[in-house]
Amino acid sequence: MSRPLALALLLSSACFHVRINEKTGDTRVQKTTFSTPFTDTQLDGACADLGTGLQTVRYSSNLGYAWLSVVTFGIVNLVDVEYACAPQTGVEPAPRPSPD
Amino acid sequence: MRFSAPVVDATLTAVPLFSALAFAPHFAPVPPPGPMPPGVEVLNAFAWSNYGTNLSANVGTLYRLSNGPQNQAAVGLDAIRWAVRHLASSNGSGSVSGSRWSFSGVALSDRAMFDVRAMAKRLAFAAGDLADPAEAASLVQVQAGCTVEQLIAYAEGLGRDLPAMGGNCGQTVAGAISTGTHGGFVDRPGFPEMVRALYLVGEDGTRHWLERGAKPVLSASAVAAYRSAGVQVHTDDAYFEHAVVSLGTFGLIYAVVLETVPAYGVRLDRRAVDFDDALDAQAFDRDFSAYGPDPVLDFAAVVNPYRMSLQGGRWRGNGVGTAVRTVLQPAPLGAPPPPGGNVSSPINDADLSRLLAAFATVLPGAVSPLVDVLMASLYGPRSAVGPMSVGYPLALTHAPTLGMELGFPAARAREALGVALDYLHRAPTPLPGVLALRQTPQSKATFSLARWAPTATLEFCLLKVPGTEELLTGLLEQFDRQAFEFTVHLGMLHGRSSAGQAFLTPERFARMFGGPAVIASWLAARRSSCPRGTVFSNPLTRSLGLTS
Numbered sequence: 001m002s003r004p005l006a007l008a009l010l011l012s013s014a015c016f017h018v019r020i021n022e023k024t025g026d027t028r029v030q031k032t033t034f035s036t037p038f039t040d041t042q043l044d045g046a047c048a049d050l051g052t053g054l055q056t057v058r059y060s061s062n063l064g065y066a067w068l069s070v071v072t073f074g075i076v077n078l079v080d081v082e083y084a085c086a087p088q089t090g091v092e093p094a095p096r097p098s099p100d
Numbered sequence: 101m102r103f104s105a106p107v108v109d110a111t112l113t114a115v116p117l118f119s120a121l122a123f124a125p126h127f128a129p130v131p132p133p134g135p136m137p138p139g140v141e142v143l144n145a146f147a148w149s150n151y152g153t154n155l156s157a158n159v160g161t162l163y164r165l166s167n168g169p170q171n172q173a174a175v176g177l178d179a180i181r182w183a184v185r186h187l188a189s190s191n192g193s194g195s196v197s198g199s200r201w202s203f204s205g206v207a208l209s210d211r212a213m214f215d216v217r218a219m220a221k222r223l224a225f226a227a228g229d230l231a232d233p234a235e236a237a238s239l240v241q242v243q244a245g246c247t248v249e250q251l252i253a254y255a256e257g258l259g260r261d262l263p264a265m266g267g268n269c270g271q272t273v274a275g276a277i278s279t280g281t282h283g284g285f286v287d288r289p290g291f292p293e294m295v296r297a298l299y300l301v302g303e304d305g306t307r308h309w310l311e312r313g314a315k316p317v318l319s320a321s322a323v324a325a326y327r328s329a330g331v332q333v334h335t336d337d338a339y340f341e342h343a344v345v346s347l348g349t350f351g352l353i354y355a356v357v358l359e360t361v362p363a364y365g366v367r368l369d370r371r372a373v374d375f376d377d378a379l380d381a382q383a384f385d386r387d388f389s390a391y392g393p394d395p396v397l398d399f400a401a402v403v404n405p406y407r408m409s410l411q412g413g414r415w416r417g418n419g420v421g422t423a424v425r426t427v428l429q430p431a432p433l434g435a436p437p438p439p440g441g442n443v444s445s446p447i448n449d450a451d452l453s454r455l456l457a458a459f460a461t462v463l464p465g466a467v468s469p470l471v472d473v474l475m476a477s478l479y480g481p482r483s484a485v486g487p488m489s490v491g492y493p494l495a496l497t498h499a500p501t502l503g504m505e506l507g508f509p510a511a512r513a514r515e516a517l518g519v520a521l522d523y524l525h526r527a528p529t530p531l532p533g534v535l536a537l538r539q540t541p542q543s544k545a546t547f548s549l550a551r552w553a554p555t556a557t558l559e560f561c562l563l564k565v566p567g568t569e570e571l572l573t574g575l576l577e578q579f580d581r582q583a584f585e586f587t588v589h590l591g592m593l594h595g596r597s598s599a600g601q602a603f604l605t606p607e608r609f610a611r612m613f614g615g616p617a618v619i620a621s622w623l624a625a626r627r628s629s630c631p632r633g634t635v636f637s638n639p640l641t642r643s644l645g646l647t648s
Binding site: 017022023024025026048049050051052085087088089090091092093094095096097098099100 | 141149151166167169170171172173174176199200201217218219220221222223224225226229241245246247249250254270307322325326328329330331355494496498
C-alpha cells in the first residue's frame with residue numbers, strides 16, 4: 001500500500017506551474033522551449049491572425065528539467081510553455097444582413 | 101408541444117398515387133464554396149480533447165473560425181457560411197466545439213469540427229430594428245464564441261445583468277444554451293429561457309433567424325430586410341423551443357440574443373455546514389426562513405456522500421463539513437464588502453485535485469477521506485458582496501474531471517437522493533467526488549433537463565478515476581429499475597457500461613423528453629434548417645436517433 005502511495009507522491013512532486021491570466025481550460029499552442037545562456041527563446045507573432053493578445057499562459061517545469069539544467073551547469077534549460085489567444089471582443093452595430 | 105413543418109408541398113396532395121419512394125428526399129448537392137475567405141483556418145488531423153479530458157479525438161478537419169485580423173463581425177459570419185458549405189459540399193459531417201466544457205460527446209466528432217471560440221463580439225441593435233425599441237437597452241446580442249464571463253461583462257458595462265446564472269462562467273454562450281445549462285436560481289430559469297433569438301447558419305449555408313413569435317425581437321421592417329437578403333426568419337414558438345437546446349444540430353450558431361435585467365448587487369455566503377433538518381428543508385422544500393427577509397436568489401448544497409448516513413429513516417450528515425451550502429441574496433449595488441473584504445478559500449485546487457485523482461486511482465480505500473479534502477479545495481468558504489458577477493467568478497479545475505447531472509420532479513428529490521446515497525454506500529468502488537443539490541424552474545425547451553415545475557437536480561462533481569462512469573451508469577440503471585422519472589443534462593455524462601454500451605438509447609431518450617411524438621415533432625422542425633440532416637451530426641446525436 002505504501003509503494004503506490006510513494007509512487008503517486010513522486011509523480012506529482014517537483015512539477016510546478018505558473019499560470020497567467022487563465023481563462024480557458026485548454027490552450028492553443030503547447031511547446032517545450034529550449035534555452036541556453038547564449039540563446040533565448042522567443043515566441044513572436046502569437047495570435048497575429050486574430051489580432052488579439054495572449055491569455056491562459058502556462059509555464060511548467062519538472063524534476064527532470066531541473067536535473068538536466070543542473071547536470072549541464074545551467075546550459076540546457078527546458079520549459080514547457082502553453083498559451084491560448086484571447087477571443088475577439090468589442091462592440092459593433094449589428095449589421096443588416098447583406099444579400100446572397 | 102408539437103411542431104409541423106409550415107410549408108406543405110402541394111404536389112403531395114395533387115398526386116397521391118405516387119409511391120412513397122417517389123418522394124424520397126433528393127437534395128441537390130451543395131456546390132463547393134469559392135476561395136477561402138479571411139477568418140477561416142483549416143487544420144487537418146487536429147488533436148482535440150475536452151476540458152475534463154475524458155474525451156479526445158483526432159479530428160479530420162478543424163475549421164477554426166474568427167472575425168479575421170480586423171475583427172469584423174461580418175467577416176466572421178462569412179467565415180462560418182464558407183466553412184459549413186465547404187463541409188457540406190464534401191458530404192461531410194461535424195460538430196461545433198466551444199469551450200470544450202461538456203463531459204458528453206455533444207461536441208465530439210472525429211470527422212470535422214467548427215471552433216468558434218474566437219468570435220466574441222457584442223452586436224448592438226439599432227432601436228429601429230427591434231419590435232420594441234425600448235428593448236435596445238435590455239437585449240444583448242453576442243457572437244456564439246462569447247463566454248458567459250464575457251457576456252456578463254458586456255451586460256454590466258450596459259448597467260445590466262443576467263437574470264440568472266449556471267454554476268460557472270467558462271462556457272461559450274452558444275454551448276451553454278445548446279446543452280440547456282441552468283443554475284439554482286429561485287423562480288428564475290436557466291439559459292434557454294434567457295434566449296430571445298438565435299442567428300444560425302443551416303447546413304447549406306443559408307442564414308436562419310429564430311425568435312419566439314410571442315415575444316419577437318425584430319421589427320417588421322427588419323424582418324422584411326432580413327428576408328429580402330435571403331435570411332429565413334422563423335417566428336414559431338414551438339420551433340424555437342425545439343431549436344434552443346438542440347446539441348448544435350439545427351445549424352452553426354453565429355449569434356445569440358439574450359434578455360437582461362437591470363444590474364443588481366448580491367451577497368454571497370458559502371460555508372461548511374451539517375446536513376441536518378434545516379439544510380434538508382432548504383435543499384428540498386426551499387425553506388429559506390433562516391436567511392431573513394431578503395429573498396434567496398440562488399441556492400446550492402454540496403454533499404460529501406460518505407459523511408451521510410440513515411438516521412431514523414432520513415439521510416443526515418455526521419457534523420459540520422458534511423455539506424457546503426451556498427446562498428446568494430440581493431444586496432444594494434455599491435454595498436461595502438463583508439468584514440475582511442471579499443474572501444475566498446485560500447486553498448488552490450491547482451494541483452491538489454490531480455494529486456487526489458492519483459491517490460483515488462491507486463488507493464480506492466482512501467477515496468472517502470479524500471472527498472473531505474476535495475470539498476475543502478473546490479468548495480472552500482467564500483464571502484463576497486458586489487455586483488452580480490462577484491457571485492460567479494471563473495473557476496477552473498486543474499485535474500481531469502467528470503460530471504453528471506440528473507433532473508427529477510422536485511417532489512421526489514429527497515427520495516432520489518436517498519436512492520443515490522444508498523447505491524453509493526453499497527457500491528463495490530467508491531465515488532471520487534461530491535453531490536450538488538439544486539432546484540430550477542421548468543424550462544419550455546424540448547431537450548432541457550428542467551422538465552418539471554420545479555425540477556430538482558442532482559449533480560455529481562467528480563475526479564476522473566477509472567471506473568467512475570461505469571459506477572454512475574449503475575446508478576442510472578438503479579433509477580430505471582425503480583421506475584424513477586428523470587432526465588439527464590445532455591452536456592454531461594449520461595452513462596456508459598464497461599463494455600462501452602451507452603445507457604441513453606433512443607427509447608430512453610424519447611421517454612425522458614416527452615415521448616416519440618415530441619421527438620418526431622423535433623425532427624420535423626430540424627428539417628427546416630437541415631433538410632439533409634447529415635452535416636451537423638456526430639456520434640452522440642446519431643446514437644440518439646436525432647441526426648443521420
